[in-house]
Amino acid sequence: MSEFAGVTVVREANIYFNGAVASHTVLFPDGSKKTLGIMQPGEYTFNTGAAELMEILTGELDLQLAGETGWRRIGGGQSFEVAANSSFTMKVQTVADYCCSFLA
């Protein structure tokens, strides 16, 4: 378990796909941002603005980045990066707890 100290948290959740994906925004003193979220099983495509580092804390999903043809399995303890102004699709197999860092 780890903690982020000295941060600001937005009370209201970010809700996607009717709540099947939901996250809370954490703002850091250096101006950076992370979201802490939960994904229910299902298939979801997200577009990126900034590049993102997705850390999967628990759960299991299949990942396809934009331009890829295959899928790769990502499990708890693994992470992946998504380029800026791109997209990625996840087939979430078991409820996934994640930490998404928005990269400068």
Place this chain on the structure above:
Amino acid sequence: MSEFAGVTVVREANIYFNGAVASHTVLFPDGSKKTLGIMQPGEYTFNTGAAELMEILTGELDLQLAGETGWRRIGGGQSFEVAANSSFTMKVQTVADYCCSFLA
């Protein structure tokens, strides 16, 4: 939208009911604690240790506190308190975003 500044957030989610209810813990400088969470539709019974103030930010649920026989509808913008060492059951009708404050 509101924010909690100068707090500590636990990175890993609290997962209940196979992730149908999940929350993130926020720790305040005064030692108090809140959790920010999301509930998928379904029926859930929780036991309390400390008394709790549950603020429903969005969504809709039917609530029954321990010892009650009926149900009352709670919607976004409404809240309810649960006594210490008690329990409550929620029938969540639409995905609910909540803020739970643990009362001293």
